[in-house]
Amino acid sequence: MSRAPLHIRPAIAADAPALAALSIQVWLDTYATEGVSDLIARYVLDEFTPAAFASRISDPSTAVFVAEADGLLVGYARLRFGASQKLFPAADTELCTLYVQAPFTQAGVGSALLHEARAAVRSRTGSDALWLTVNVLNLRACAFYGKHGFVRTGTAWFTLGDARHENHVLGIC
Numbered sequence: 001m002s003r004a005p006l007h008i009r010p011a012i013a014a015d016a017p018a019l020a021a022l023s024i025q026v027w028l029d030t031y032a033t034e035g036v037s038d039l040i041a042r043y044v045l046d047e048f049t050p051a052a053f054a055s056r057i058s059d060p061s062t063a064v065f066v067a068e069a070d071g072l073l074v075g076y077a078r079l080r081f082g083a084s085q086k087l088f089p090a091a092d093t094e095l096c097t098l099y100v101q102a103p104f105t106q107a108g109v110g111s112a113l114l115h116e117a118r119a120a121v122r123s124r125t126g127s128d129a130l131w132l133t134v135n136v137l138n139l140r141a142c143a144f145y146g147k148h149g150f151v152r153t154g155t156a157w158f159t160l161g162d163a164r165h166e167n168h169v170l171g172i173c
Contacts, residue, residue, distance in 0.1 A: 010065055105140070
């Protein structure tokens with residue numbers, strides 16, 4: 001199957017509904033592998049809303065880049081500037097999210113988004129330093145970041161309801 005050429009661009013307000021839908025799809029595919037509980041449903045429907053994405057897109061401390069193929073959204077990356085992390089003090093920019101639809105993984109979408117995000121960090125801060133957190137059970141993402149030079153600097157926790165989920169803190173300079 002031939003893929004349409006990939007286009008990376010800054011997100012615009014009109015992207016907010018597609019970003020919300022893509023986020024829910026990727027999050028559920030990644031973390032709700034045993035089914036969707038009420039807690040998970042409430043989390044994704046509260047967290048990934050068009051209004052939340054419209055707000056993030058208009059926030060000057062945030063940059064959102066989308067990946068399109070044939071004019072359709074297939075992935076995105078979101079940066080937060082001025083976000084320090086004590087486990088990686090070399091950076092004050094967080095890669096909050098890098099999501100790619102499952103059919104487009106291993107097709108260069110994630111790498112293209114990461115490249116664009118790093119270019120934005122360099123342009124805005126003059127530094128290549130960037131940090132992120134990734135769920136330790138998300139082996140594909142952990143391998144992706146390792147392949148791109150990120151190193152583990154510590155552990156952070158994501159809490160959902162009564163459950164705590166271990167995340168690696170990764171950084172790159």
